[in-house]
Amino acid sequence: MTNEEKHEPIRQSVHVDCSREDAFRLFTERFGEWWPGDADSTHEIEPWKDGKIVQRTPSGDEREWGAVTAWDPPDRLELTWHPGANTDHAGTVEIEFTVEADGTRVTLTHTDWHLAQVDLVCFAGFVHEMMAVA
Amino acid sequence: MADRIELLGAFADPTRQAVLNLLRSRPSTVGELADRLPVSRPAVSQHLQVLKTAGLVDEERRGTRHYFRLNPKRLAELREHIDGMWRDALAAFSNFAAKESSGNDKRRKTRAYPTKRSR
Numbered sequence: 001m002t003n004e005e006k007h008e009p010i011r012q013s014v015h016v017d018c019s020r021e022d023a024f025r026l027f028t029e030r031f032g033e034w035w036p037g038d039a040d041s042t043h044e045i046e047p048w049k050d051g052k053i054v055q056r057t058p059s060g061d062e063r064e065w066g067a068v069t070a071w072d073p074p075d076r077l078e079l080t081w082h083p084g085a086n087t088d089h090a091g092t093v094e095i096e097f098t099v100e101a102d103g104t105r106v107t108l109t110h111t112d113w114h115l116a117q118v119d120l121v122c123f124a125g126f127v128h129e130m131m132a133v134a
Numbered sequence: 135m136a137d138r139i140e141l142l143g144a145f146a147d148p149t150r151q152a153v154l155n156l157l158r159s160r161p162s163t164v165g166e167l168a169d170r171l172p173v174s175r176p177a178v179s180q181h182l183q184v185l186k187t188a189g190l191v192d193e194e195r196r197g198t199r200h201y202f203r204l205n206p207k208r209l210a211e212l213r214e215h216i217d218g219m220w221r222d223a224l225a226a227f228s229n230f231a232a233k234e235s236s237g238n239d240k241r242r243k244t245r246a247y248p249t250k251r252s253r
Contacts, residue, residue: 007209010217014224018235026231034230036222089155108224113216114158114209 007114013107020097023104024074027095045079047071053079066090081110089115149173150181154190154204161194161203 016023026034031045031053042056049071055063063084070078074097082090091112098105152171156162164182168175182202185191190208194201 007213010213010220012217012220012224014228016228017232022235023231026234027227030230030234034227036226106224106227108220110216110220113213116212116216 007112010110010113011108013105015100015103016106017103020074020099020104023097023106024077027097027106028073028077053081055083066093070094082116085116091115147181147184149177150185153178153181153185157191157202157204158209161201163199163201167202 018026028045028047032043035043037043037055040058043065044054044056045068046052046054047068049068051068051071053065053067055065057063065083066080068077068079069092070076076097077095079093079095080087080090081093082088091110091114094109094111096107096109098107149171153167156167156170164175164178167182168178171178173181182191182193186193186202190205191202192205194203
């Protein structure tokens with residue numbers, strides 16, 4: 001018997017107004033141009049299998065956010081994902097690109113999201129609120 | 135509802151953060167947590183009490199053993215946070231891709247319809 005708790009994967013999808021090939025290429029090669037994170041840092045997905053996902057901060061720190069575990073353009077991309085934390089906190093993110101009317105559907109599935117680092121993620125909103133009050 | 139200052143205090147200690155991180159994988163007893171952390175059982179017990187009072191952790195009795203687990207409400211908050219993060223990220227990607235490909239269309243159109251023909 002195991003005490004392991006089951007957590008449903010997080011799933012999100014979006015329509016994109018371009019071909020599957022373009023969507024895959026823009027998602028990966030130009031990750032740093034669309035990723036809505038901290039604007040002072042740069043972000044990159046190295047576009048090949050075993051490539052790293054890297055954040056570079058203004059002070060020159062390089063932080064590994066994960067790695068490419070499957071690289072199947074233009075169908076599918078799979079990453080380990082642990083932004084701001086070590087690999088103990090890694091979940092898996094799968095991104096699938098499928099043809100639909102007038103473009104492409106991008107579907108993202110995040111499994112083992114519950115391992116994300118609590119101190120950086122979970123109560124971020126709460127801590128932010130506390131700092132605003134203080 | 136836990137007091138906010140209490141919650142922030144519970145959360146500020148690195149051992150308590152480590153306990154929370156372990157409990158995310160599975161509910162555990164005091165002994166199991168102590169085995170995986172560089173602190174004694176009584177110290178783990180004390181940290182768990184603080185986390186319980188702050189509403190971050192709850193306790194469940196299974197037979198003669200007491201298991202501690204992350205409060206499901208907190209886990210739901212984490213899920214919501216990550217869900218929202220991906221929603222924002224995919225929306226940003228969709229906008230970016232639309233802009234990029236309409237830029238390409240314009241360039242294609244310029245090439246497709248060259249100069250005005252003179253009669």
